[in-house]
Amino acid sequence: MREIALTKKVEDTAFKMNADFIGIADAACFEDPEYTGNKPQDAMAEVQSVIILGVGVPRGAFETLPAGRAEYTNTLMAATATLRIVAFQIAKLIEKEGYKATIVPTEGSEFGYWYADRETLKANLSIKYAAYHAGLGNFGINHLLITKDFGPRIRMTAILTDAPLEKEEKGTLPPFINEKCSKCTKCIEVCPAGAISLDGKIDRQKCAQYMFNVLGGLRCGLCIKVCPQ
Template identity: 60%
Template sequence: MSLDATVIKEQIRRFGADFVGIADAAGFLNPGYTGNRPQDFMPGIRSVIVIGVVIPKGCVQPLPKGRPEYTNTLMAGTATLRVIAFRIARDLEKQGYQSALVPTEGSEFGMWYADMETLRADISLKYAAWLAGLGAYGLNQLLITRETGPRIRMTAILTDAPLDADHPTEETLVRSECSACQRCVKACPVGALFADGTIRPQACRDYMFSTLGGLRCGMCIRVCPL
């Protein structure tokens, strides 16, 4: 049975998503990609449907004040995405295609979702979003969109459904504007970010889950001018 990617995207937006893109799963076989590959646990995967919502400015601008409100808003975004993705995944399976949900972007530091040593999730959701033409990486290691910068939340559906894929709209994986900015690097309270684009994810995790007691930091998002 053939599927119309445009119809699926429209349905996802009607369910409450702000943006959606489809990545060709074969992009994860690119030799330049060094993360975990979805093919390792879903050999027949063909498409990755990336779904996102925009985080309201009102919870970001007061940071570092209001971290409970900021964290709760992020969790609301997570809940919204899970419901949308679950409904689409069930619809795909009713049509005969296998589907599974990727943990929401940002939750890879939740120990139940990631490798204990590397803190890598089963796939890079940000890389999938880049493949789907939704944006590019910033020095803060977050996806930067043209419309709302890093002020987003994402999830994805892995499926063996054959869908017409979108393509990267950014020529490079990392935004060119970031090298001359580096505000996120300077704003990081634990020095987890570096000007060369690398990150110490353990430092980021320890700050949020130990120092902040599970609240999210958000400073790299707060200072981003994009």
Template identity: 55%
Template sequence: MTQDTAGIREQARRLGADFVGVADVAGFLSPDYTGNRPQDLMPGIRSVIVIGVVIPKGCIQPLPKGRPEYTNTLMAGTATLRVIAFRLARDLERKGYQAALVPTEGSEFGMWYADKETLRADISLKYAAWLAGLGTYGLNQLLITRETGPRIRMTAILTDAPLDADHPVEETFVRPECAACQKCVKACPVGAINADGTIRAQACRDYMFSTLGGLRCGMCIRVCPL
């Protein structure tokens, strides 16, 4: 492992990240990936650093009660990640590399950053995390980690630093357990999650930002047994 890679991992954890991985940008050129590519955002990009924090169970278990507390906890996770990522990006630039932060909110249909029509972010954080070996997808289209399931918050840093890339832990996107589970499909208040693994993102977005007035739903995370 290069000194830069080891240093980034160590510093990210020291600043409060619960997990960190590095995705090889070549993975975004796969025909299986249909989202926006980081190569279109930063010429010369070599690595995508994915960092994340674990969301406490205490704000998830009471759902659908306590949605203000749940939403506030998620936002605190986002704020934490922004500070960590900013510190890492500044350190990369001091070493002569370029670095830019990926918006966290785009991964959850956030109205601030995602495309208003497609609801796609500039790059898929979940796909980057899969490339970095941090987890696999669930039927709820969320990243499922081995240690804490979908109870996570993530962001990423685009950089031209030549870091040592991690590799996917599974060849398939969706966890095989999901096919027989279907709990998130049944729990979704607006039927946005389909049994075949597709999702009606607009229905999810409208429920959170119209019906719930900007609060987060969280039911697909609440019922996930992983």
């Protein structure tokens, strides 16, 4: 089938260009009434697939924190730049096959001062939500995606396309919230902004204000550093 062949081309290209993981979610998952964020359908009405591309971030970038925040931030930016190049080539590949493709802004730029709503600090759409529905991981209490191979130490981007690619089966998805988080409060305890609460809520304003006002735009990363997964 054409969709199987194109899916394999997309996956092979991603891995050849040094992506560490790739997943494909059905864009219809964003129509679930429990999802309250922005939807890919708002940007591309005929979207069928959301391709998630990711790389693992070197552990050394986290181990130097908090002293090495400049190095950590630079490492994250390098990961984002890598993903943009991979995504662009895949978008071009898809269009050569007769479909449309466009690249989603890297999620939030840590609550989205570049891309997201200034009031809610939500990104254009949740790449993490798409990644969950693509079977790549589930959510931690710190609202980060917890993956099997890299834990939360990842960077992701996504592509919207009207191409009918192979999707993850719904019945194979893990629980929405990672089970290990129920017995761990390390991210809550370490957060210097006090932005993470036991009930699973996160104060985006506190997090953003700490990074952009206290740290001057550098990224924090402490909740990722202490995560045992």
